[in-house]
Amino acid sequence: DAGVTQSPTHLIKTRGQQVTLRCSPKSGHDTVSWYQQALGQGPQFIFQYYEEEERQRGNFPDRFSGHQFPNYSSELNVNALLLGDSALYLCASRKTSSSYEQYFGPGTRLTVT
Amino acid sequence: AQSVTQPDIHITVSEGASLELRCNYSYGATPYLFWYVQSPGQGLQLLLKYFSGDTLVQGIKGFEAEFKRSQSSFNLRKPSVHWSDAAEYFCAVAFPNRDDKIIFGKGTRLHILP
Numbered sequence: 001d002a003g004v005t006q007s008p009t010h011l012i013k014t015r016g017q018q019v020t021l022r023c024s025p026k027s028g029h030d031t032v033s034w035y036q037q038a039l040g041q042g043p044q045f046i047f048q049y050y051e052e053e054e055r056q057r058g059n060f061p062d063r064f065s066g067h068q069f070p071n072y073s074s075e076l077n078v079n080a081l082l083l084g085d086s087a088l089y090l091c092a093s094r095k096t097s098s099s100y101e102q103y104f105g106p107g108t109r110l111t112v113t
Numbered sequence: 114a115q116s117v118t119q120p121d122i123h124i125t126v127s128e129g130a131s132l133e134l135r136c137n138y139s140y141g142a143t144p145y146l147f148w149y150v151q152s153p154g155q156g157l158q159l160l161l162k163y164f165s166g167d168t169l170v171q172g173i174k175g176f177e178a179e180f181k182r183s184q185s186s187f188n189l190r191k192p193s194v195h196w197s198d199a200a201e202y203f204c205a206v207a208f209p210n211r212d213d214k215i216i217f218g219k220g221t222r223l224h225i226l227p
Contacts, residue, residue, distance in 0.1 A: 042203050
């Protein structure tokens with residue numbers, strides 16, 4: 001049983017560009033959350049998707065947007081990249097109907113130059 | 114302010130020694146409590162969780178944690194550390210009745226001396 005997978009592993013972008021990160025949840029999971037982990041910090045909640053809709057959002061600007069597909073996979077899009085967007089982006093999934101526990105993927109390391 | 118506090122940024126222990134990592138939270142209600150571990154370049158792995166019931170919880174890799182309501186603490190312990198335990202450890206909370214996000218502390222980096 002594959003866990004949460006994310007792609008790409010690493011990414012280098014230039015300021016002002018746009019980026020799309022992808023996440024496939026653990027088998028049987030229907031809820032996907034995205035977190036940003038800056039260097040030396042704990043992860044911070046960006047938003048969560050369930051039933052293809054954004055259900056909750058953290059304190060992130062509208063440059064951060066997402067999408068969930070019918071197969072429960074998800075994308076995180078960041079527009080107009082800033083140097084401060086450089087971070088590890090983590091995807092987490094859970095099964096809404098079961099005990100509360102989120103499983104994290106290995107993350108995508110985004111570097112903005 | 115509401116927060117999860119891990120007072121130790123770095124901790125160094127000798128291999129075979131005991132370990133305790135501290136975590137305090139400041140919220141009105143008792144949250145769900147978690148400890149995660151992150152090895153360099155890796156994602157987060159759940160070590161253990163507390164939802165309710167017995168305040169001493171056992172996790173994977175020989176870790177345990179004790180919830181103390183009076184101290185708003187959830188400290189992580191291991192009786193004898195191994196070199197492979199060197200990693201970053203995050204304490205985290207969640208309030209499933211309010212929303213679904215996990216709130217993390219800033220982490221404690223554990224170094225192991227041979």
